[in-house]
Amino acid sequence: MGELRIAGHLIWAKIRSEAQYPASLIAHLIAQVLVLGLDLLAIWALFLRVHALGGWTRGQVLGLYAISGTAFGIGDLFVSAVERTAEHVRLGTFDRFLLRPAGTLIQLLANEFELRRLGRLIQPVVVLVLVLTSVAVDWTPAHIALCAAMIVGATTMYSAIWVSTAALAFWIPSTQEFANAFTYGGQYASQYPISIMGEWMRRILLTAIPLGLVAYVPGIELFGAANPMGIARWMSFVAPFAGVPVALAAGLLWRAGTRHYRSTGS
Amino acid sequence: MIAPLSSAAIEMHDLSKVFDRRVKAGRFRRVNERHEAVQAISLTVPRAEIVGYIGPNGAGKSTTIKMLTGILQPSSGTALVAGLVPLEERVKLARRIGVVFGQRSNLWWDLPLADSFDLLRHVYRVPSVDHARTLAWLTELFDLGGFLASPVRALSLGQRMRGELTSALLHNPEIVFLDEPTVGLDVVSKHAVREALRTIHREQGVTVVLTTHDLADVEELCPRLVIIDHGRLIHDGPTADLKVRFGGERTLVVDLVEAREPLIVAGATCTKVDGPRQWLQFAPVISAASVLAAVAGQADVRDLTVQEPAIEDIVRRIYQGART
Amino acid sequence: MTQIVGGMRGPAGNLDAVRVYAEVARRSFLRHSTYRGATVAGAFANTVFGFIKAYIVLAVIAQTGAINGLDRTKAVTFIFVAQGMLMLISAFGSTEVGDRVKDGSIATDLYRPVDFSGYWLAADIGRAGFLAIFRGLPPLLAGALVFPIGLPTATVRWLEFVVCVTMSVALASRWWLIVNLVAFWTVEVRGIRSLGIIVLNFAAGILLPLQFLPKGLRAAAMVTPFAAMLQRPVDLLLGLTSFPVVIAWQGAWLVVMESAVRFELGAAVRKVVIQGG
Ligand SMILES: Nc1ncnc2c1ncn2[C@@H]1O[C@H](COP(=O)(O)OP(=O)(O)OP(=O)(O)O)[C@@H](O)[C@H]1O
Ligand SMILES: [Mg+2]
Numbered sequence: 001m002g003e004l005r006i007a008g009h010l011i012w013a014k015i016r017s018e019a020q021y022p023a024s025l026i027a028h029l030i031a032q033v034l035v036l037g038l039d040l041l042a043i044w045a046l047f048l049r050v051h052a053l054g055g056w057t058r059g060q061v062l063g064l065y066a067i068s069g070t071a072f073g074i075g076d077l078f079v080s081a082v083e084r085t086a087e088h089v090r091l092g093t094f095d096r097f098l099l100r101p102a103g104t105l106i107q108l109l110a111n112e113f114e115l116r117r118l119g120r121l122i123q124p125v126v127v128l129v130l131v132l133t134s135v136a137v138d139w140t141p142a143h144i145a146l147c148a149a150m151i152v153g154a155t156t157m158y159s160a161i162w163v164s165t166a167a168l169a170f171w172i173p174s175t176q177e178f179a180n181a182f183t184y185g186g187q188y189a190s191q192y193p194i195s196i197m198g199e200w201m202r203r204i205l206l207t208a209i210p211l212g213l214v215a216y217v218p219g220i221e222l223f224g225a226a227n228p229m230g231i232a233r234w235m236s237f238v239a240p241f242a243g244v245p246v247a248l249a250a251g252l253l254w255r256a257g258t259r260h261y262r263s264t265g266s
Numbered sequence: 267m268i269a270p271l272s273s274a275a276i277e278m279h280d281l282s283k284v285f286d287r288r289v290k291a292g293r294f295r296r297v298n299e300r301h302e303a304v305q306a307i308s309l310t311v312p313r314a315e316i317v318g319y320i321g322p323n324g325a326g327k328s329t330t331i332k333m334l335t336g337i338l339q340p341s342s343g344t345a346l347v348a349g350l351v352p353l354e355e356r357v358k359l360a361r362r363i364g365v366v367f368g369q370r371s372n373l374w375w376d377l378p379l380a381d382s383f384d385l386l387r388h389v390y391r392v393p394s395v396d397h398a399r400t401l402a403w404l405t406e407l408f409d410l411g412g413f414l415a416s417p418v419r420a421l422s423l424g425q426r427m428r429g430e431l432t433s434a435l436l437h438n439p440e441i442v443f444l445d446e447p448t449v450g451l452d453v454v455s456k457h458a459v460r461e462a463l464r465t466i467h468r469e470q471g472v473t474v475v476l477t478t479h480d481l482a483d484v485e486e487l488c489p490r491l492v493i494i495d496h497g498r499l500i501h502d503g504p505t506a507d508l509k510v511r512f513g514g515e516r517t518l519v520v521d522l523v524e525a526r527e528p529l530i531v532a533g534a535t536c537t538k539v540d541g542p543r544q545w546l547q548f549a550p551v552i553s554a555a556s557v558l559a560a561v562a563g564q565a566d567v568r569d570l571t572v573q574e575p576a577i578e579d580i581v582r583r584i585y586q587g588a589r590t
Numbered sequence: 591m592t593q594i595v596g597g598m599r600g601p602a603g604n605l606d607a608v609r610v611y612a613e614v615a616r617r618s619f620l621r622h623s624t625y626r627g628a629t630v631a632g633a634f635a636n637t638v639f640g641f642i643k644a645y646i647v648l649a650v651i652a653q654t655g656a657i658n659g660l661d662r663t664k665a666v667t668f669i670f671v672a673q674g675m676l677m678l679i680s681a682f683g684s685t686e687v688g689d690r691v692k693d694g695s696i697a698t699d700l701y702r703p704v705d706f707s708g709y710w711l712a713a714d715i716g717r718a719g720f721l722a723i724f725r726g727l728p729p730l731l732a733g734a735l736v737f738p739i740g741l742p743t744a745t746v747r748w749l750e751f752v753v754c755v756t757m758s759v760a761l762a763s764r765w766w767l768i769v770n771l772v773a774f775w776t777v778e779v780r781g782i783r784s785l786g787i788i789v790l791n792f793a794a795g796i797l798l799p800l801q802f803l804p805k806g807l808r809a810a811a812m813v814t815p816f817a818a819m820l821q822r823p824v825d826l827l828l829g830l831t832s833f834p835v836v837i838a839w840q841g842a843w844l845v846v847m848e849s850a851v852r853f854e855l856g857a858a859v860r861k862v863v864i865q866g867g
Contacts, residue, residue: 002391009388017376027781034788038797045803046646050653053646096372098337100389101360107389178631181638189642196649198736201641259353262285263337265328 003106010110018115025116032119039065039191040127054193055226059135063223065191066131067147068215069124071154072187076120079159080183081112086169086176092264104258105163105251137222142237146222149240153214154190156243160250161186161209167250170257182209190215195228202229213242275441275473276311276334280343282497283329303329305497306343313440316467316474318488318505320481322585326497327477328367331443334475335365348440361390364434368446371426372433373418379429380414383436390437397436404432407462424455431459435466441473442466448480460486481577493584501584505577510550512584514575518546518557523566531560542568610704611712618716623724632677633728640673640729644737647798658801658808663740664828668799670733671824674726678718678755679762679819681796683787688770688779700859707767707851714763715756722755742827750833754823757840761819764847765790771851774858789814795821815843 018025043065047058056064085108088094097104097111137143165179190211194202205212220227221236283304288296304326311317321327332338334345336352336359345352350359366372373382387397405411408428413421421429431447444463448456460483467474467487476488484491484505491508493501503511518534521543528536534548534557548557554572561567622629644666651662660668676682687710690696700706733739742748769786773779791797793816800808800821811817818839825831 006389006391009385013374013377013381013385017374020376024778024780027778028784031781031784031788035784038788038792041792042797045798045807046650048804049657049802050650053649093370095332095337095367095370098356099335099360099365099372101357101391102389103357172627174625174628175631177628177635181631181635185635185638185642188639192646192649197642197645201645259339261337263332265324 003103006102007106007110010107011113014111014113015115028116029119029122032116033123036069036120036123039069039188040123043191052226054195055228056193056223057225059131060219060223060225061192062127063131063135063137064193064215064219066124066128067150067219068154068187068190068211070121070128071151071214072158073121073124074151074155075158075162077117078113079109079162080117081109081114082162082166083176083179084108084112085166086173089169089261090173090264094258094261095263098258098261105254135223138224143222146218146237146240149237150214150218150222153218153240153243154211156247157211157214158183158187160243160247161211163250164246164253167253167257170260186211193219193225195226210239210242210246213239273313274310274346275313275315275348276309276475277346278307278309278330278334278343279345280306280308281330281333281340281345282306282342283326283333283338284341302497304333304494307494307497307499308343309492309499309502311473311475313473314467314471315490316463316476316488317490317492318484319475319477319492319494320479320484320581321494321500325495327494328445329497330494331365331445331475331477335363335443336360361437362440364437364439364442366427366430366434366442366444366447368427368430368444368449371418372430373426375419376417378415378417379410379421382418382429382433386433386436392437396438400436400438401432404435407465408432409458423450424452427451427455427459428462431462438470439472441475443475443477445477446479447476448478448483456480456483463487481581485577493581495585508577508580509575512580514580514583515547515549516554516575517573518548518554518561519571519573520544520546520558520561520567521569523568526565529561529564531557531564533557534560607705607708611708614704614709614712615716615719618713619720622717622720629721629724633725636673636676636725637729637732640670640733641736643673643798644669644733647802648737650802659830660799660801660828663738664830665799666733666737667739667741668795668824668828670730670737670739671827672796672799672820673729673733674722675755675758675820675824676796677721677725678759679790679794680766681787681791681794683783684766684770685783686770687767688773688783691770691773692777692779697862700862706855707764707848710767711760711763715759718756718759740828742829747827747829750836751823751827754826754833754836754840757837757844758819758823761815761840761844761847764844764851765815765819767851768847768854771854771858774861790816790819793817793821794819795824799824815847818843 043058043061046053047061051057053061082105085094088097088108094104094108097107100107132147137147161182162179165175165182168175168178186209189197189201189205194205194212194216197205202212205216217231217239218236219225220231221233281304282302285301285303287299287301289299291297307326307330319327319330329338333340334347334352336356339353347359348362350362352359373379374385377385383397383401387394392400405414408431410425410428410432413425413429416425418426418429427447427450431444434442434444448459451459463474463476464487466472474487476483478484488505491501491503491505492499501508501511517537523542525539525542528539529544529546530536531546533552534546536544537547538545546557546561548554558567558570647665647669648662651657651660651665655661657665687696690699699709702709730739765786769783770779772782776782793800793811793814795811795817800811800817803811812821818836822831822836822839826833826836
């Protein structure tokens with residue numbers, strides 16, 4: 001908790017210095033809302049031609065998109081800054097995080113916090129509100145909890161993926177695009193029902209990079225959507241917790257990475 | 267970890283660091299090369315001591331400090347700082363040490379200096395009463411009053427360095443590592459920094475490890491001097507002993523009443539004559555008084571000075587000696 | 591000033607100019623070849639996105655059959671060729687010139703005895719040459735392992751394609767110059783750049799092949815320079831359009847965009863001269 005307080009102070013300081021340039025902030029927020037608009041445009045265009053994808057209706061796919069996007073947006077706001085690890089390693093500025101009495105990861109995230117990343121969160125949240133009120137979701141207490149678990153679980157999962165891929169920078173430089181394949185690529189893949197993917201990619205999304213477990217699988221239950229892969233119903237309720245072990249693994253990888261850090265001469 | 271047995275501030279035992287470097291061998295091939303930046307250094311620094319840690323560029327000074335402060339994992343050997351194993355007990359250690367790398371910044375570029383200090387207060391969890399007291403003291407000591415409200419990016423190098431030092435001292439560390447804290451400063455700023463360090467040492471009894479290329483820093487501040495080169499320890503002892511141990515001839519400069527041919531004095535050689543003024547160089551074992559007595563026996567002396575060998579010359583000779 | 595910007599005329603002659611540009615391109619090629627790790631990682635990312643997009647598009651075609659001439663094979667081929675071309679047209683934006691305006695080093699560029707716009711064209715072509723091989727081919731090869739990929743066998747078609755892709759690189763190079771030179775007038779280019787990225791990704795056929803869009807939107811996108819950068823050349827490779835059509839669109843847009851660059855550059859130089867930077 002103490003660490004979060006520290007992070008809070010650092011983030012607040014960052015917000016204050018960012019607020020010195022409000023025009024830039026607003027331009028960014030708008031730009032990101034528009035960038036994400038492209039994803040919506042694609043879903044809209046595809047559903048002009050078909051009534052369902054993988055058995056899911058447009059509303060259901062939009063629900064999936066919104067939940068996944070919201071989680072990604074939260075992760076982007078608070079955790080994606082971990083991408084800066086590579087730069088800190090290259091320049092040797094990671095030193096300073098090691099010199100201070102707080103966790104290195106939380107310091108890095110707080111130090112690189114940027115309010116303008118909020119832009120990635122705005123649009124999915126709006127879509128989420130619209131979709132969840134219009135798509136036929138049976139709002140039982142169990143489903144409300146499930147919906148919350150999906151968002152938390154997917155946020156955890158995305159954050160863990162961000163941290164693990166960024167931690168690779170302690171060993172290999174220039175891994176940014178490699179990381180993108182898993183973070184942004186993962187987000188792209190989990191906007192759609194994974195049943196439309198090939199067998200091998202479905203497997204990856206259910207095991208190695210289990211984004212399917214935090215979005216698609218619980219989504220079947222939440223939206224009462226088609227289940228062509230015949231996934232057991234109880235799975236929908238357990239799957240959102242898949243983020244936890246992945247997050248633990250990410251933490252270990254990060255720790256190992258900081259041990260491997262070699263700073264720079266001068 | 268077992269509680270520390272020794273009361274020393276810093277203990278290193280056979281501390282080593284090897285860097286693997288990938289070097290180009292031909293157009294596409296690259297090979298790994300081992301580079302031993304620090305080689306089996308053993309050293310003990312008692313509490314409340316100021317020790318100068320010097321050596322030529324690339325000697326391994328910064329690498330040693332990084333191992334002691336929890337940035338780098340040693341390749342072999344052990345280190346205890348304030349009784350703690352640096353990287354293992356990083357967070358605990360961080361609260362008890364202060365570190366300044368002259369080439370790096372510990373401050374927030376876009377924020378006013380005062381805000382940086384306030385953030386550090388939270389990071390180090392210093393109670394605000396204590397913080398206010400320490401800050402007031404350091405503000406006076408480093409004369410920060412004039413630019414506390416300026417963003418760090420707008421500070422001059424000297425101002426920023428005083429800010430950096432303050433940031434490293436705000437949490438009342440027991441041990442302070444300063445890696446080139448005077449680099450790039452003008453004479454006045456250097457003097458101010460040295461004075462402040464002296465005061466802090468006197469009043470707080472902190473242990474200081476000081477790395478610098480300005481030997482005047484060492485001469486003025488550090489009773490003890492450690493020299494390393496190529497990652498190896500090559501000298502460790504009182505700074506004052508350096509001259510005795512590594513020689514360095516002294517020079518007696520005499521102003522005679524009348525100009526005359528070079529004096530001939532046993533144990534000394536006349537190196538220069540300029541009108542009535544003559545320069546006589548003599549080995550450290552010979553006393554200045556005996557040379558003077560011999561001179562006075564031959565000519566009338568109007569005035570005299572004894573020139574000590576410059577520490578720069580001695581250290582340069584040591585560095586060069588170690589290189590060959 | 592205009593004389594300097596106007597560039598390589600004068601005693602140096604055209605042969606020397608060609609040699610200078612060739613050298614600029616060669617260096618740019620070599621410079622990018624040093625980023626090996628990033629190249630591998632980038633090719634991997636392009637490939638992953640290609641797979642996902644391919645599965646989505648195939649799921650649609652499985653229900654509808656061929657869409658505006660894109661059957662299974664053609665759609666998948668389109669996607670993987672497009673993934674390979676992304677970097678050639680800097681689909682995620684280019685900041686180099688904008689950064690140079692910001693830090694002031696643009697001044698030295700403008701005073702170099704080489705035409706500014708030509709210099710960047712040569713540099714972009716050199717870069718694209720490297721990327722075409724090392725980031726263009728891997729997604730295609732990986733895609734071919736999993737999906738039915740159909741590429742033409744006629745040499746002529748490939749030659750036409752190479753010519754068109756070179757034109758694409760030139761068009762994209764001009765486009766990013768136009769966007770980045772705005773930095774002379776506003777501090778905040780990043781917002782404008784983001785807009786540039788959005789429009790390009792949509793209208794070039796990167797988001798989805800334009801065949802998938804509804805009629806009106808597709809027609810609107812097809813007339814943009816962005817469609818000429820990617821959609822049209824890929825259509826050509828797939829045999830969905832003809833070389834003269836593509837090259838006509840590309841040529842026309844190149845003239846327009848080069849004029850825009852010249853106009854902007856002239857204004858920028860006047861501004862530099864008057865305000866001293
Ligand atoms: N992160 C690193 N990776 C590889 N080699 C390194 C690294 N850090 C230092 N070195 C090498 O280790 C040696 C010692 O470097 P170090 O920075 O400790 O020297 P120094 O004594 O502080 O020198 P200076 O006076 O120039 O600051 C040098 O040869 C340096 O090139
Ligand atoms: Mg150093």
